[in-house]
Amino acid sequence: MKRLLVVTLLLAFGLLALAKTTITVWTFFSGGEGFLVTELIKRFNAENPDIEVIEQIVEWGQLYNKLTTAIAAGDPPDVSVMHLVLVPDYASRGALTALDNYISKETLQDYVPEIAAKARYDGKLYAVPFDTHPLVLYYNKKLLKEAGLVDAKGEVLVPKTWDELLSYAKQAKEKLGLEVGISSEIGAMMGDRLFIAYYTQLGGQIYDEKTKTLKFDLEKVKKTYEFMSNLYTSGVMKPMTYDTAESLFQNNQSPFHFNGVWVMAVYPTLEGLQFGVTNLPAIAGSKPYTWGDSHTWVIPKKPKDDPAKIAAAAKFIEWFAKNAAEWAKAGHLPVLKSVLNSEAFLGLPMRKDYAHVAEFVVPAPSVKGWLEVRIKMWEIGEAVILGKMTPDAAAKELVNFAKQVLED
Amino acid sequence: MAVYRKKKHTLLAYLFFAPFLVLLLIFRLIPFFNSIRMIFYKWDIFGTPKYIGLGNFTRMMSDKVFWASLWHTVYFVILTVPPIVVLSFLIALLINSKIRFKDFLRSAFYLPYTLTISVVCLTWTMLYNPYFGMIGKVMKFFGLKPISWLTDPFWAMPAIVITTVWWTIGFCIVLYLAGLQQIPASYYEAAELDGANGFQKMFFITIPLLKRVHVLVLVTQIIASLQIFGQVYIMTAGGPAGRTRTLMQYIYEQGFRYFRMGYAQAMAFVLFLVMLVFAYLQLRLMIASAKEELV
Numbered sequence: 001m002k003r004l005l006v007v008t009l010l011l012a013f014g015l016l017a018l019a020k021t022t023i024t025v026w027t028f029f030s031g032g033e034g035f036l037v038t039e040l041i042k043r044f045n046a047e048n049p050d051i052e053v054i055e056q057i058v059e060w061g062q063l064y065n066k067l068t069t070a071i072a073a074g075d076p077p078d079v080s081v082m083h084l085v086l087v088p089d090y091a092s093r094g095a096l097t098a099l100d101n102y103i104s105k106e107t108l109q110d111y112v113p114e115i116a117a118k119a120r121y122d123g124k125l126y127a128v129p130f131d132t133h134p135l136v137l138y139y140n141k142k143l144l145k146e147a148g149l150v151d152a153k154g155e156v157l158v159p160k161t162w163d164e165l166l167s168y169a170k171q172a173k174e175k176l177g178l179e180v181g182i183s184s185e186i187g188a189m190m191g192d193r194l195f196i197a198y199y200t201q202l203g204g205q206i207y208d209e210k211t212k213t214l215k216f217d218l219e220k221v222k223k224t225y226e227f228m229s230n231l232y233t234s235g236v237m238k239p240m241t242y243d244t245a246e247s248l249f250q251n252n253q254s255p256f257h258f259n260g261v262w263v264m265a266v267y268p269t270l271e272g273l274q275f276g277v278t279n280l281p282a283i284a285g286s287k288p289y290t291w292g293d294s295h296t297w298v299i300p301k302k303p304k305d306d307p308a309k310i311a312a313a314a315k316f317i318e319w320f321a322k323n324a325a326e327w328a329k330a331g332h333l334p335v336l337k338s339v340l341n342s343e344a345f346l347g348l349p350m351r352k353d354y355a356h357v358a359e360f361v362v363p364a365p366s367v368k369g370w371l372e373v374r375i376k377m378w379e380i381g382e383a384v385i386l387g388k389m390t391p392d393a394a395a396k397e398l399v400n401f402a403k404q405v406l407e408d
Numbered sequence: 409m410a411v412y413r414k415k416k417h418t419l420l421a422y423l424f425f426a427p428f429l430v431l432l433l434i435f436r437l438i439p440f441f442n443s444i445r446m447i448f449y450k451w452d453i454f455g456t457p458k459y460i461g462l463g464n465f466t467r468m469m470s471d472k473v474f475w476a477s478l479w480h481t482v483y484f485v486i487l488t489v490p491p492i493v494v495l496s497f498l499i500a501l502l503i504n505s506k507i508r509f510k511d512f513l514r515s516a517f518y519l520p521y522t523l524t525i526s527v528v529c530l531t532w533t534m535l536y537n538p539y540f541g542m543i544g545k546v547m548k549f550f551g552l553k554p555i556s557w558l559t560d561p562f563w564a565m566p567a568i569v570i571t572t573v574w575w576t577i578g579f580c581i582v583l584y585l586a587g588l589q590q591i592p593a594s595y596y597e598a599a600e601l602d603g604a605n606g607f608q609k610m611f612f613i614t615i616p617l618l619k620r621v622h623v624l625v626l627v628t629q630i631i632a633s634l635q636i637f638g639q640v641y642i643m644t645a646g647g648p649a650g651r652t653r654t655l656m657q658y659i660y661e662q663g664f665r666y667f668r669m670g671y672a673q674a675m676a677f678v679l680f681l682v683m684l685v686f687a688y689l690q691l692r693l694m695i696a697s698a699k700e701e702l703v
Contacts, residue, residue: 061641065664072453089667093454179539186559187647239559239648244537253539372666383649386561 021312023053025297026067026080028060032265033330040326044319051312053079067300071095076300078313084118084129084294085364085371091121092368097299098124102314107321110336115294118363127296128314130321131332134292134361135193136354137165137281138249138257138267141274147172147255158278162198162227165256165281169236172255182231183254185242190228191381192374193291194258197280199224200289200362207365214367214402218395225384225391232385239385249275261354264331268349277350279357292361294335297321333358369405376401447674452667464674474675476650477658480565481679484654485633487569492629493622496577500584501614514585521578529642532571533558558644561651568639568652575639576632580625587621588614619697627690631683655679 029037034057041053056077058066064086070076071090082090090096103125108116112132119127137159144156149168151157159165169181184190196206204220207213231237240248249257250270258280267275282288297317299310320327324334325344333355334340346352364370380398383389389397422429447464449457468474503514520528536557538544544554557567595613604612615622637656640646646653655675663672 068453068664068667093452093667095454187645239556240538241533241556241558241644243533244539244556247537247540251540369666375661375665378645378647379650382559382647386559386648388561388649 020050020052021309023051023079023309023313023316024077025053025055025316026058026063026077027055028058028063028081029330030057030060036327036330040320040323043323044316048315048319051316053316068095071300074303076302078299078309079297079317080300082127082296082298084115084127084296085374087119087127087296087298088121088366088368089371090298090300091124091126095301096126097301097305097310098126099128099299099314100125102311103128103318107318107336110338112335112337112340112358112361114361114363115335118294118366119296121366127298128317128321129294129296129335130317130324131327132292132294132335132358132361132363133260133262133332134290134357135189135197135258135280136261136290136357137278138259138263139276139278140249140252140255140257141276143172143176143178143252143255144168147175156276158276159256159281161284162281163284166231166234166236169256170234173236176255178253178255180238180240180248180254181236182256182258183240183245183248184237184258185245186239186382186385187242187378189242189245189258190385191378193260194228194280195224195377195381196291196362196364197289198227198283201283201286203286207367212367213406214365214370214373216399216402218399221398222391222395225381225394228381229384229387229391233387239382249273261331261333261357264350265329277354279354279360287360288357289360289362290357292357292363294363295332367406369408372405373398373402443673444677446670447677449670451669453669454667457670460670464671467671468674468678473650473653473658474655477653477655478678480651480653481634481636481655483565484569484636485630487566488572488633488636489626489629491569491573492577492580493625495573496580496625497584497618497622499577500581500588503581504585504588514581517581518578520575523575525575525638526642528571528575529639532567532574533643536567559648561648564644564648564652568636568643571643572633572636572639576629580629583621583625584618587618591617619700620694623690623693623697627686627693630686634679634683634686 025041027034027037038055041055045051045053063081067076067080067082087096108125111119111129115129115132119125119129139156139158141156144150145154147168149157149172157164157168159168165182172178173181184194199206199220202220202223204217204224206216208215232239245254245257246259246263248254249259250267250273252273261277264277267273267277279288280290297320299313299317321336322339324332324336324339325342328334328339328345328351329348334342334345335358339345340355340358346355364374377398380389380394384391384394446457448459448461450460450463451457499513499517503510503517507513535541535543538554538556541554543557547554555563557563591614595617596609599609599613635656636654637660640652640654640657641660644652646657656679659672659675659679662668662675
């Protein structure tokens with residue numbers, strides 16, 4: 001009798017399992033961001049009774065290590081989050097499933113073109129981006145008003161060019177007796193993000209379409225490093241860590257601040273901080289191009305493809321991208337034009353001030369080995385900022401390094 | 409008869425050891441020998457390894473970042489180990505003496521060791537903040553200019569060293585306390601009867617009798633410090649300008665970030681050899697002092 005019960009139960013569970021396709025998803029979002037993902041997954045599960053998405057949160061710093069080893073061991077999750085910048089490194093090694101046949105054309109056409117292009121490697125679609133997080137400029141309204149940086153109507157002056165930014169920052173710093181005019185972290189924020197922004201505004205390219213390789217323009221790299229070096233020798237900026245840069249801005253000690261849009265999850269909630277957010281300044285005659293990366297969903301390659309599972313996973317990741325207005329509460333910009341222009345997104349605080357930045361985002365080039373170049377860029381940038389390397393030597397070092405990485 | 413009994417004992421010993429040996433074989437020895445094999449290959453984790461002989465080692469020889477990282481590691485060891493050994497010994501002496509608040513002090517010095525690395529590093533990152541951190545405020549109070557510790561090419565490594573010493577010293581204090589408590593009180597009483605002063609008691613009783621603890625603390629700290637990774641990774645990410653990148657971080661970057669598993673393995677092998685030397689040294693010194701005590 002007992003045995004019969006067990007068998008019946010097992011059968012019942014077995015049928016239940018058959019009816020549902022289970023999808024495991026690895027994410028690294030925590031805190032305020034993580035909560036949003038979890039909520040979205042819950043909604044997806046409620047709307048799709050035939051699919052069950054199970055989220056497994058992996059520690060932020062550990063996800064790629066675990067993912068790499070899981071793929072190598074043949075037992076990866078069905079879906080994983082991945083920064084757009086990493087897609088070429090995995091796709092080029094056959095570690096990801098191509099998604100062209102699984103994602104609808106309408107969705108693909110809806111993408112901001114720059115982002116959609118970078119989700120491809122060798123012509124095939126390997127990732128479904130669901131946001132972009134560009135570098136933007138934050139300004140402190142209270143400090144700028146105190147420094148007299150206002151127009152006739154009493155509105156604070158928002159710098160449109162780099163020259164304007166520098167002169168405003170200098171004026172505010174001197175008038176208010178502050179330590180810095182602009183606060184920013186010296187590693188990634190300057191060496192990689194601001195570098196790409198300024199270099200692109202100079203008309204520089206990182207990727208050579210003809211040879212399909214990395215290629216920096218020596219002269220423009222040098223100019224970019226000269227610009228960066230000048231920010232520090234002029235005293236407008238000082239070398240500092242990410243935390244220091246943030247705390248200066250949050251405590252009304254820095255009139256301007258370079259950071260990603262992700263801080264929009266927090267800054268509007270800070271009492272006593274009256275701030276604005278806008279695109280980076282531009283070189284006269286250029287558009288305000290800026291660095292940006294994206295969070296994407298990828299489907300890791302398994303030893304044996306299960307088309308039903310891939311289809312279910314693809315359904316989920318496409319759904320997620322379409323519902324990214326909810327996710328944008330974390331500060332990120334949606335990457336589907338329909339979501340970017342939706343009231344659900346633009347109704348969020350201050351989003352109208354920086355939603356347009358999506359058009360000027362320059363993602364990292366789709367080449368293998370970019371990560372290594374990026375770390376080198378942080379190092380060289382820091383050396384320039386700290387006065388340990390001249391812009392000339394720095395430019396040569398970067399150009400040579402990019403060549404060498406590709407030969408490897 | 410005696411021989412038979414001995415044999416039986418050995419067999420029994422191996423039987424008890426067997427589960428452990430099997431696990432050791434599967435999870436340690438087989439991966440270890442596999443990784444040794446890997447130092448002769450070029451391998452990007454996903455693809456098939458390609459034999460390149462000593463290619464990884466020739467690469468290492470001409471890789472400036474490898475040498476810089478090796479030097480930063482050694483520099484970290486040089487800066488970290490002496491203060492840990494000396495301070496933990498002195499603090500243990502203090503706690504072992506007849507002072508007040510002994511229990512409080514013992515807990516206060518040991519508690520940091522129970523914290524996780526991220527808590528320790530984030531706390532110190534806040535303290536080091538030149539504008540809002542406590543250290544900067546104290547320096548300002550004394551009319552000094554605050555240092556931007558973690559972005560200063562000179563101070564970044566000492567800042568990590570200070571954090572590490574504060575974090576790990578509690579463990580060494582406990583080792584020293586255990587050693588101190590093993591020294592029989594009668595030795596000191598006898599010395600006092602002979603008219604020995606505090607200095608003599610320290611240098612002829614305490615320090616020599618703690619020889620095994622000295623060796624243990626010194627060598628374990630060297631080996632631990634050679635593997636420095638977490639603090640750097642969290643506090644400076646190897647910066648500024650690569651000045652705090654240690655060998656472990658470089659191995660990690662090469663293996664997991666740039667998909668050069670063979671090369672990473674080869675560098676790890678070099679680090680392993682260095683640690684092996686110290687482990688061997690410890691063994692010899694321990695055996696020597698154990699023999700001495702038997703005499």
